[in-house]
Amino acid sequence: MSIQETRIVLKNAGKINPLSIDDYIRAGGYAGLRKALQMNPADVIDELMEAGLRGRGGAGFSTGMKQKFTSESCQRCPQRYVVVNADEGEPGTFKDRIIMEQDPHLYLEGTIIAAWAIQATQAYIYIRGEYHESIDKTQKAIEDAYAAGFLGKNILGSGFDLDVEIRLGAGSYLCGEELTMLESLEGKRGNPRIKPPFPAEKGVFGMPTLVNNVETLANAPLIIANGREWYRQFGTERSPGTKIFTISGQVNKPGHYEVPLGVPLQDLIDLAGGMRNGKKFKAALLGGAAGTFVDASMLGEKMTYDNLREKGATLGSGAIIVMAEGDPVYDILHNCLRFFRHESCGKCVPCRVGTTQLVKQADQLKSANGDRKKILEQMVLESQIMAGTSLCPLGQSPILPLESAAKYFSKELCTTHH
């Protein structure tokens, strides 16, 4: 018997008309915002912190903590911003799209709550340019929220003002990285900034900025409306709540599945209808290109940020790309390495040269009659150097799929390919 989904973030998905704010309100929408506006901003932050909400964009950082830093930094600054990260570029990931297409008011409500929490009066939603449906539905949600008094001046009589605007990306994975996104929001090339300063201190237009992922913000109204205790009944002590996993590849029912954090990988594959046509599981790439390969020995592992990290794997964005016996790990690894080469901005040498070099070496791995083992070792070493010397997290990413593929599939990677 396979497990059931636990839909809290997706409770409205497919059930209400995403274009109708009335539907959303009838389903309990904007109750979280009403409640938040009657609380102290600091108490809102405290509630999110105690609920244990962690960033769903990939890094799993405490959302409450991030909001606290942002609200407390630079008291002289005349303006604070919320930036919603809806760039969703990690291969294999489409959870934010599902939220935006099926329940756009939920994350918009979360955005307003976050803005109240850090006292920001302007928010930008940065959506990737290819997501036309997400853009249109979010635009409609924003317009309706203005008309209903949830946005604009003096929201629900609270004296709080907030404007929200959509900004469009234009096909750059790197712009999903929060500091690079700030550059893009200012109308510039997506050149990474160097941390620190963090966006909390010096974000868009030099002002304190909170950057949160769509799914992260979609959790906020639920936590505020129902309280931390309610939220903590889902998930584990250190990874509370649910996560939307996007399962693709060799399963019978690829798609998005919301489950409590801590569910084993095997259960998720079962939930997605099991292996396609009864094939045998071989590998999964967890978290996309900037993610890690695992083999069948990891099927029993609990999907939480910390457990996977301890086991050398990643939860990341929640992407699970499933491969079956016979599928070439080599090709998918090669694909990831090409991805990084393509998306590298070229600003720093280790990443510009390294991403090109890794693809070349991967080619050699296939053609060489020589010592494949040596080449693979070289590649891992190269990616380690990149991780230590690159300017931004993109150059620190190739090590993830590479080292994990080498760990589980070195035999396959080092034998002759046909």
Add this chain to the structure above:
Amino acid sequence: MSTQEIIQQFEPKQHNLLHILHALQDAHPENYITEEALEAAAGHLGVTKSTVYGVARYYTMFSLKPRGKHIIRVCASPVCELLHVNDIIAALEEELSIKTGETTKDGLFTLELSECLGQCQEAPSMMINDKIFNNLTSARIREVIQSFKDEARK
């Protein structure tokens, strides 16, 4: 709408640049941003032309060269590759008699590759202009391309 009319819709602030470039490209029948448009955008925002050029070049959705009426963007990311998108790309190249990156002689199609389109639940996937096409097969490719050709003949 003229280039100037498009640009004037936006406040002259650099943070509007990506939106301006999207609007200019979308309005051009050949789906690209012209020299003249770059210059006009720079003038409106009070930045150098090389700044605008640098931004337009950085983002893969923007083109500085004329393209076809319809832009086909095929996903070449891991899930689509796993589910044999290479066969789809081959079918498209054959059907259109062009290589990836090229435009058909009649100016109707440009074939490009893209990173993950976020449609992996129904891979392999592609977009033609704003529209998504999923669960692609070679047969479906021929159908879709034919329907665009028929549309053009009307």
